[in-house]
Amino acid sequence: MIRTIPAGGKLYLNGEYAGITPYKHRDTKIVGSTTDVRIEMEGYEVFYGYFSRNEKADVGAIIGGVFLLFPFIWTMKYKPERTYELKPISTDKQ
Template identity: 65%
Template sequence: MKSIYLQSIALFLAVAIFFASCGSTTMIQSIPSDAKLYMNGEYMGNTPYTYRDTKVVGSSTLVKLEKEGYNPFNTSFSRDEELDVGALIGGVFLLVPFLWIMKYKPFRTYELQPAAEGFDTNYYSIPSGLDKAKADKLRELKKLLDEGVITKEEFDAEKKKILES
C-alpha cells in the first residue's frame, strides 16, 4: 500500500514538472523601446514584450523590429540557449520532456540603427537623383551594416564615396 502511494506521488511530481517545464519565456527589448515587434511575420505588439511558447528544442522564431526613423531589424532565436533543469528531471521519469530540455535566455535586447539619410526605412526606395547602380551599392553596404559586418563609421565613409562617385 505504501509503495503504491509513493509511486503515485512520484508520478504526480513528474507530471507536474513535465507541464511546468514545457514552456519557456524570454523578454524581448529594443533600444530605443516601443518598436513594433513581428514574430514569424505576425504583429505581436511593441517592445518590451514577454514571449512565451511551448516549442520543442531547436525550434526557431523569426523576429522583426520596426520603428519610425530606424532601419528594420531582422533576426531569429532558437530554443536551445539554456538547459532547463525541470525538463531534465521530468525527462528522467517520463522521457517526453527531453523535447523541452532547453529554454530561451531570459532577456534579449536588440539595438536599432538610425536610418541612413535618403533611404525610405520601409522599402529602401531610390531617392530622387540617385542612379540604380549607386542605389544597389548603397543597399549592399546597408546590408553589411545591418549584419554587423561593418561599423557605422565605415558605412558613412563608404556611403560618402559612393555618393560622390
C-alpha cells in the first residue's frame, strides 16, 4: 500500500501514471528490482523517490526454493506499506 499525507496524490511508477494515493501496488518483479516513484499534488512539492524488492524476506518462497529447486528470484518482498509526507510549496518570497 502506498499512501501520502495528505491523501490524493497523483502516483507515477517508473514514469507511468499508476493512480491516486492510497494505492495498492502489486507486481511480479524479481529480487533487486527498483521502482521509481513520483508523486504530484497541487500546492505541494513534487516527491521523487524509489523502492526496491529487497526489503523483506519471503520465507515461503525460500522454503519452496530449497525443496522444489526453483530459482530464488522471488524470495524478497516489499514492505507491506509505505507512507510519503508531501511538503507544501513555500509561499515565502525572500
